[in-house]
Amino acid sequence: MIKAYIDFWKRAFDFRGRSTRPDFWWTYLVNVIIMTILVVFCILIPLFSNVDFNDPALLNNPADLRQLIMGYAWPVMLFGLIELIPQLSLQTRRLRDAGFHPAWVLLSCMGFIPIVALFSIFGSIALLIMSCMPSKAEPQTVFNQAK
Template identity: 35%
Template sequence: MLNSYQDYWKKYVDFGGRSTLADYWWVVLCNFIVGILLFMLLVISYGGINALSDDFNPMSLIVVILSGLFFLATIIPNISLVVRRLRDAGFHWGLIFLNLIPYIGSLVVFILCQFPTKEPISPNDFYNQNQTDF
């Protein structure tokens, strides 16, 4: 788990290569946990969900800024992870632009990222013995 998350940050601008399905899901889980922790800090610093006071709380501002910085810091690594995952699943990296289609586009890219690793056919395999199409 930690190796996948470390690779996620080390390869944050590496759009080449591949990322396995396990690497993808470990990163999603770690980012989800960090997001939940930041949300809990925000609720605690704000004074609970039902706090109705109009008092300024600098702690909640700090947590909001930290959350925003985390979101901004993960934009490019998330894009590179999805590009590598699409390539590993056997799809063209350009399919990441389907995310620009409202609602359905991100769902399609998410589903494409769930496909198993596609083994490439070796260019030296003259008879294409790994290929099942006749």
Template identity: 30%
Template sequence: MVESYLKFWGNYVNFEGKSTRSDYWYLMLSNFLLGLVSVAVTLFLGFLSGWGEGSIVPMIIWLAIIILYIIASIVPSVALSVRRLRDGGFHWALIFISFIPYLGSFALFVLYCMPSKEGAAY
């Protein structure tokens, strides 16, 4: 899982090549676990500050760190999605079906779950 996370940041703007299913889903698991930890830390800092009664500076700093992480991970997430689609043998432009409400996200989920194709031209 750590190796997949390091590959994610190592291929920051690499839109070429392919990404395996395990790399993709281990990264999703890593981000989910980081999200759980960030919620726990945010709640802890909220309880420490008394939810407005004390100093909320640590909570504001922590939330700024979370926002910076989210912004920094946008480009590599798109690159990983493009590489995953290529690995499944699909054209990279299928990433735009995510703009279709409800159905688009589900369709991409299915495409991300597809096995790798050896001779994919994309």
């Protein structure tokens, strides 16, 4: 597990190679654990210990509540930005290893376009299914032509 996570960071900008299912899923698990710890310790605990939710002024003003949450959420957003490119490269390598074209990774990027954000949910499900597929043998090539 640790080897897969170290490899995740070492190959952060390697969009050419291949990654196995265990490499992908161990890294995914570690990132989920780190993100959960950040959310609990940086957002939930400070938010619930410092805010009086019985204060009607806070609950009636969503802008103040949003500003308060964003004040606590910056470590979570920073980690998400730092791991964005390595996660895309890992997903690209995993798709290639499963025998799919790497351009399928664009399904996960569609959430940034507001009109097609709903399709991003379906795209994420499709990527999840593709990531679960077993590895395919790499085609043997001789002088750039498949046998």
